[in-house]
Amino acid sequence: MRQTEEAIGQRLGGLNVDFEAMWAVSNIYRASSAIRNHLEQTVLRDTGLTWTGFVVMWVVWIWGESEPRHVAAEAGISKGTLTGVVKTLESYRHLRRFPHPTDGRRVMLALTPTGERLMLGLFPEFNRQEAFVVKKLDSERRRDLATSLRHILEHLENT
């Protein structure tokens, strides 16, 4: 890691680089990948669920019957991706889709009983691993981290 910083210093020394921004963005991305891998290799491994599959189930679990565009927005993925993930979760019998009562364009999503049971058993484990991930940060730093990231998200959403 220190070697990396030296190599970067040497190559980019002559340029006018915003290193604070660079490290912030780089670390967000790397932490995100590492966390996803960690969760997929621990809690999610035996379920066959991917990170995104879990998140989609979680959103439907939280909100109850929902519509695809809303679930996609809450999960932070595109509608096209949501369609693909729902297809996968349907094949696992964790989630089902059915027509909207009055609008033929719309679709409703809900967890199956199997999916509900899975979430009840899985979420506490998932949350324990989330706590493990941030274990080295004290409470204040965790809140500051979440707050800074929310500011970034809001800034990008208002662009």
Add this chain to the structure above:
Amino acid sequence: MRQTEEAIGQRLGGLNVDFEAMWAVSNIYRASSAIRNHLEQTVLRDTGLTWTGFVVMWVVWIWGESEPRHVAAEAGISKGTLTGVVKTLESYRHLRRFPHPTDGRRVMLALTPTGERLMLGLFPEFNRQEAFVVKKLDSERRRDLATSLRHILEHLENT
């Protein structure tokens, strides 16, 4: 966003949830996705490069001639993924691979002259967008953010 928190409070109220950890992890992931999209839709769009394509070129640019497993580690992706991304970058003539002088198992990677020129023009733009991404945070918060994330990364790497 506030509605989301209310729905979560209602569903998870009876469980013993570490909300700080949950929000920290969730926001890391969402910020990461949003940042990648932003960069792919702005600076990288006209180049045809993906986020990961850019990162791989950047790593080879910083280190000079490199080997795949090293580039994969620096870029935070698996060796299998690195092979696929290198294939894409080779087809764009941005990067080339050639045999290791003495070890038949190993491969060397280097940017082509075209790739070097692209990085010289692209990186300052990329870094400007990185600065834009974190624009709403002051200098101290940016450093704290990068530091907290590095602690998370180190913790996960030592598991």
Add this chain to the structure above:
DNA sequence: GAAGTATAGTTTGGCAGCTAACGATCGGAT
């Protein structure tokens, strides 16, 4: 009833992401 505009969700094409297994190569021990 017809036309125009908008919305919802799906499909398409292409790229990325992982793990696990594989083939090629290397180095050490015998």
Add this chain to the structure above:
DNA sequence: ATCCGATCGTTAGCTGCCAAACTATACTTC
């Protein structure tokens, strides 16, 4: 010289990720 264990990079299979285009449906205006 041969064997064995380890390493390197690639391949296979599967899932996720996007934007853009498409089809079906809804609503408003005339």
